[in-house]
Amino acid sequence: MADVLAFVEQRDGKIVNGACEVVSAAAQLASTIGGSASALVLGSPGLASAVEGLVTAGAKEVDVAEHEALAEYNPEAYLQVAEEYLKDGDFRAVIFSATSIGKDLAPRVAAKLDVPLGSDVTGIEVQDGVPLFTRPIYSGKAFSRFSINADPVIITIRPNVFPVNDYDFDGQITTFSPDIDSTTWRSRVIKRKSAEEGVIDVSEAAVIVSGGRGMKDPENWGILEELREMIGPDTALGASRAVVDAGWRPHAEQVGQTGKTVAPKLYIAVGISGAVQHLAGMRTSQTIVAINRDPDAPIFSVADYGIVGDLFEVIPRMTDAIKTLNS
Amino acid sequence: MKVIVCIKRVPDTETRIRIDQTRTQIDTGSIKYIISPYDEFAIEAGLRVREDAEGGEVSLLTVGATEAQETLRNGLAMGADQATLLRTDSSMDGLGTAKALAAELRGSEAELILFGVKAAGSDQQQVGPMVATLLGIPCVTGVSSFEVGEGIVTCQRAIEGGVEVIEADLPAALTITKGEYEPRYASLKGIMAAKRKPLDEREADFSQPDIHIERLSEPSARGEGQILEESPDAVTELVRLLREEANAL
Numbered sequence: 001m002a003d004v005l006a007f008v009e010q011r012d013g014k015i016v017n018g019a020c021e022v023v024s025a026a027a028q029l030a031s032t033i034g035g036s037a038s039a040l041v042l043g044s045p046g047l048a049s050a051v052e053g054l055v056t057a058g059a060k061e062v063d064v065a066e067h068e069a070l071a072e073y074n075p076e077a078y079l080q081v082a083e084e085y086l087k088d089g090d091f092r093a094v095i096f097s098a099t100s101i102g103k104d105l106a107p108r109v110a111a112k113l114d115v116p117l118g119s120d121v122t123g124i125e126v127q128d129g130v131p132l133f134t135r136p137i138y139s140g141k142a143f144s145r146f147s148i149n150a151d152p153v154i155i156t157i158r159p160n161v162f163p164v165n166d167y168d169f170d171g172q173i174t175t176f177s178p179d180i181d182s183t184t185w186r187s188r189v190i191k192r193k194s195a196e197e198g199v200i201d202v203s204e205a206a207v208i209v210s211g212g213r214g215m216k217d218p219e220n221w222g223i224l225e226e227l228r229e230m231i232g233p234d235t236a237l238g239a240s241r242a243v244v245d246a247g248w249r250p251h252a253e254q255v256g257q258t259g260k261t262v263a264p265k266l267y268i269a270v271g272i273s274g275a276v277q278h279l280a281g282m283r284t285s286q287t288i289v290a291i292n293r294d295p296d297a298p299i300f301s302v303a304d305y306g307i308v309g310d311l312f313e314v315i316p317r318m319t320d321a322i323k324t325l326n327s
Numbered sequence: 328m329k330v331i332v333c334i335k336r337v338p339d340t341e342t343r344i345r346i347d348q349t350r351t352q353i354d355t356g357s358i359k360y361i362i363s364p365y366d367e368f369a370i371e372a373g374l375r376v377r378e379d380a381e382g383g384e385v386s387l388l389t390v391g392a393t394e395a396q397e398t399l400r401n402g403l404a405m406g407a408d409q410a411t412l413l414r415t416d417s418s419m420d421g422l423g424t425a426k427a428l429a430a431e432l433r434g435s436e437a438e439l440i441l442f443g444v445k446a447a448g449s450d451q452q453q454v455g456p457m458v459a460t461l462l463g464i465p466c467v468t469g470v471s472s473f474e475v476g477e478g479i480v481t482c483q484r485a486i487e488g489g490v491e492v493i494e495a496d497l498p499a500a501l502t503i504t505k506g507e508y509e510p511r512y513a514s515l516k517g518i519m520a521a522k523r524k525p526l527d528e529r530e531a532d533f534s535q536p537d538i539h540i541e542r543l544s545e546p547s548a549r550g551e552g553q554i555l556e557e558s559p560d561a562v563t564e565l566v567r568l569l570r571e572e573a574n575a576l
Contacts, residue, residue, distance in 0.1 A: 005574045006473035011488075032510065064471060073345070075465075075466065076328055076465070077457075079460070081540070099487060100468075100469060100485075100486045100487060101486075103452045103468065103469075104456060104468045104469075106453075107454075107455075107456040107457045108456050108457070108459075108460045108466075109453070110422060110453070110457065111422065111425060111456070111458075111460035111461055112460055114422075115455075116420050116421065116537050116538050117421060117422065117451070117453050118538065119421075119450070119453060120450060120451065120452075132541060136546075137448065137449060137450060137543075138338070138344045138353070138447075138448055138452070139340070139447065139450065140546060141343075141545075142344050142346060142543050143543065143545075143546060144543050145536075145540070145541045145542045145543070145544070146457070146538055146539060146540045147540075147541060148537060149537040149539060150498075150537045160562070164570070183454075186465040186495060187465040187466075187467060187493055187496070187499070188493065188495040188501075189491055189493055189495050190492040190493065191491070191492040192387075192486075192490075192491050193489050193490045193491075194488055195488045197486070201460070201488050203487060204487055204488075207575075218337075249504060251485070251505055252485055253472070257340055257447065257504050258364055258365070259505070265575055266573075266576065272386070276340070276341065277340055278415070283546065283549075284546075286435070286573075286575070287573045288549070288552075288567070289565070289569065290554075295554075300554055302549050302552075302553060304549065304553070304573065305552060305553065305554070305568055305573070306423075306554040306555070307552050307554070307555050307557055307561050307562065307565060308554060308555070308556055308557060308563070309443065309557025310555070310557065313557065314561075314562055315558065317562040317563075318562050318566060321562050321563050321566040322566055322576065325566060325567075325570060325576075
């Protein structure tokens with residue numbers, strides 16, 4: 001059998017943004033090894049009504065595990081369901097998204113099944129029937145191309161790298177209700193505090209406006225906020241390590257080797273010099289723009305576009321220019 | 328309270344990475360090695376647990392070549408009590424490393440096993456949760472701060488779009504990320520004391536990785552960028568280029 005499973009995440013009963021990338025990647029891989037893609041998603045009763053999009057993204061079969069105890073991610077429950085499902089199925093490969101859930105769950109599933117895990121994969125090819133994966137190592141200073149000799153092959157893919165494709169077939173959506181005993185759990189969520197409405201995580205944003213030490217003062221972030229708002233809803237603020245360490249910005253915004261690795265459609269680096277460790281976190285962004293006073297700042301070596309100048313002049317002008325372009 | 332911190336010896340994050348002639352390995356010639364930065368957060372967290380508990384012990388554990396003894400001494404210099412090196416010259420993948428660690432940790436009676444959330448270098452974020460699964464103990468990943476209570480540990484963890492508070496029963500494994508645990512510098516006294524602390528070396532339980540590296544490569548160079556000097560028109564031009572040429576806005 002050459003089928004590929006896409007593990008799909010939901011949040012608050014809705015399929016998360018990056019999930020369709022996983023399904024399409026699974027469909028793409030499956031087609032090159034002579035099989036088809038399935039999707040597995042866990043959540044509370046009624047979830048099955050929200051999964052149609054997974055079929056369009058490439059899943060011939062969507063299996064929905066519905067149980068109150070699965071409403072929110074719990075590693076023990078999710079591992080139990082995933083393990084049982086995989087033991088019953090016959091998958092050549094399993095793909096997770098490298099989100100905080102994926103990075104938490106995939107290693108547990110791999111260890112349970114006694115197979116290796118290829119993490120944070122950014123490319124998938126097939127050569128002579130063997131899947132070959134590419135992933136960044138040393139924070140993107142090098143890339144490794146490798147194969148996994150195991151059954152199944154399990155990988156996590158980096159979000160925002162793989163495309164979502166459109167398929168036109170009839171998929172089968174099936175629900176099942178696993179037996180879950182939450183009294184056996186040895187870890188539990190006590191509290192979950194969501195970020196404010198409309199604030200998108202930097203690792204999920206399509207556009208990032210990122211500020212560094214050149215911003216001089218935490219009070220100056222207003223101009224980046226305004227630019228972010230003008231660009232649109234899928235835009236997040238990022239930050240360099242220096243300003244996070246200085247306490248100007250929260251760690252959740254930090255991009256770089258000891259922060260998040262991002263690959264948005266557009267990364268705007270404002271007053272960021274471009275230390276090696278920062279570049280490691282954003283150099284695979286599709287388009288990079290740098291605004292910096294220093295023409296020798298290393299950030300310009302990876303920028304596709306840039307302006308050497310005073311960010312306090314340039315950024316408000318950018319906001320205005322986009323406003324004009326929009327109207 | 329018995330705490331074991333699993334650490335890894337990695338190339339300094341400033342290092343220029345060069346690929347060797349076989350094209351399947353990094354050229355380790357002139358590399359300076361350090362404790363993986365996230366593992367330093369884990370060591371610091373362990374030391375604070377010992378301080379808060381006013382007693383207990385912090386042990387370090389690593390899988391690696393004999394040279395990793397130096398890395399363990401650096402951790403001992405920070406204040407850990409003892410260290411063990413599971414020696415192997417082979418590079419194992421995450422699962423192999425997890426199995427070697429688990430073999431050692433089984434029956435160790437550690438109440439808290441700490442890891443850095445990922446190793447700088449391999450960047451896979453696997454070993455902590457894999458070890459916990461092999462040992463059959465709960466694991467919380469990406470913990471920025473935690474507090475030990477009666478038979479439990481309460482952890483703060485960042486997720487997309489928010490923060491979670493998770494409680495886990497002891498014994499538990501935690502993988503530590505940047506947050507509360509800014510690592511202390513080793514004092515001269517600490518460095519001297521480290522030389523006399525127990526450091527044990529034994530052969531690691533080795534397993535042949537089922538991951539086959541076909542080739543390593545450098546990142547593709549990005550093309551030459553269009554860098555404009557500041558002028559009244561520069562911004563308008565930049566925004567136009569982003570919309571029309573790059574399709575980014």
